[in-house]
Amino acid sequence: MEFTTAGVVGAGVMGVGVAQNLAQTGHHVVLVDVSDEVLDNARRELRNSLRAYTLFNKGTGADPREIFDKIEFTTDYELLAKADFIVENATEDWAVKQQVYERIDRIVRPDVVFAVNTSAISITRVASVTSRPGRVIGMHFMNPVPMKPMVEVIRGHHTTPETIETARRFLAELGKDCIVVEDVPGFVSNRVLMLTINEAAFLVQDGVAPAQDIDRIFTSCFDHRMGPLETADLIGLDTILKSIEVLYESFNDSKYRPAPLLKKMVAAGLLGRKSGEGFHSYR
Numbered sequence: 001m002e003f004t005t006a007g008v009v010g011a012g013v014m015g016v017g018v019a020q021n022l023a024q025t026g027h028h029v030v031l032v033d034v035s036d037e038v039l040d041n042a043r044r045e046l047r048n049s050l051r052a053y054t055l056f057n058k059g060t061g062a063d064p065r066e067i068f069d070k071i072e073f074t075t076d077y078e079l080l081a082k083a084d085f086i087v088e089n090a091t092e093d094w095a096v097k098q099q100v101y102e103r104i105d106r107i108v109r110p111d112v113v114f115a116v117n118t119s120a121i122s123i124t125r126v127a128s129v130t131s132r133p134g135r136v137i138g139m140h141f142m143n144p145v146p147m148k149p150m151v152e153v154i155r156g157h158h159t160t161p162e163t164i165e166t167a168r169r170f171l172a173e174l175g176k177d178c179i180v181v182e183d184v185p186g187f188v189s190n191r192v193l194m195l196t197i198n199e200a201a202f203l204v205q206d207g208v209a210p211a212q213d214i215d216r217i218f219t220s221c222f223d224h225r226m227g228p229l230e231t232a233d234l235i236g237l238d239t240i241l242k243s244i245e246v247l248y249e250s251f252n253d254s255k256y257r258p259a260p261l262l263k264k265m266v267a268a269g270l271l272g273r274k275s276g277e278g279f280h281s282y283r
């Protein structure tokens with residue numbers, strides 16, 4: 001194994017998924033977030049997810065306790081000094097990401113690659129606040145991470161061919177393949193997906209059809225596995241809103257203006273699965 005220890009920054013929906021996938025494939029993980037409270041929640045989420053993993057594998061996969069023990073939950077950024085690869089999954093907010101990268105750039109070995117897990121933020125912009133722009137790459141993981149075999153990889157302006165190859169080898173160790181695309185806001189997946197979700201939110205807002213029926217049109221008529229609003233609930237409506245706002249600011253195009261209903265739901269704390277209620281209820 002080339003990447004013995006991985007640093008995972010951000011222990012939310014994606015960070016926990018990435019950490020679990022890494023641990024399941026035999027890696028040691030340093031999982032960093034801002035508070036013990038967030039880390040406690042991350043431990044809980046991981047335990048739940050490992051229960052599902054055990055059921056799914058009917059007891060044939062790695063021991064869930066061993067997987068759990070491979071992850072070091074911490075608020076101490078300094079522990080990232082031992083990482084051979086970094087996957088950053090902090091909140092989808094430029095100010096947050098900027099501060100994270102300025103900080104980890106001082107701690108992590110200069111030869112180590114930074115993978116930015118983001119829905120829409122420019123990889124080139126992130127690279128510009130580090131001293132290693134050639135070693136910064138976008139890694140747009142899909143949710144739930146351990147279940148998804150494909151990753152959208154984004155080549156920033158400075159990303160070197162060696163970094164792309166390093167990223168491929170890292171993903172291969174996680175059992176994943178990748179599709180490499182260029183760095184434009186939203187890349188390929190979210191340029192399409194965020195507009196679709198936002199338009200579906202306008203349909204609910206305008207009373208055209210309830211969320212259940214909108215989703216059923218996609219599942220029953222198009223054979224999609226999930227409708228756009230169920231997908232939004234899975235991603236988190238706060239992340240959706242931030243992503244569509246990034247697209248709006250980046251393109252200055254009114255087609256990306258967020259649906260007022262989406263803003264209202266986020267303000268009300270209706271964030272989807274992670275809060276128990278979004279376009280659908282999970283209570």
Ligand code: NAD
Nearest residue numbers: 010011012013014015033089090091092117118119143235
């Ligand atoms: P989330 O809100 O669930 O988690 C974000 C985590 O970052 C939180 O635990 C927060 O405490 C932490 N954080 C904030 N500031 C930090 C700091 N300074 N240092 C360390 N941690 C910090 O969000 P998420 O859904 O896990 O998304 C994380 C990233 O992945 C975002 O950029 C998002 O766009 C992207 N993404 C999300 C999905 C999805 O389906 N949710 C899919 C692909 C990519």
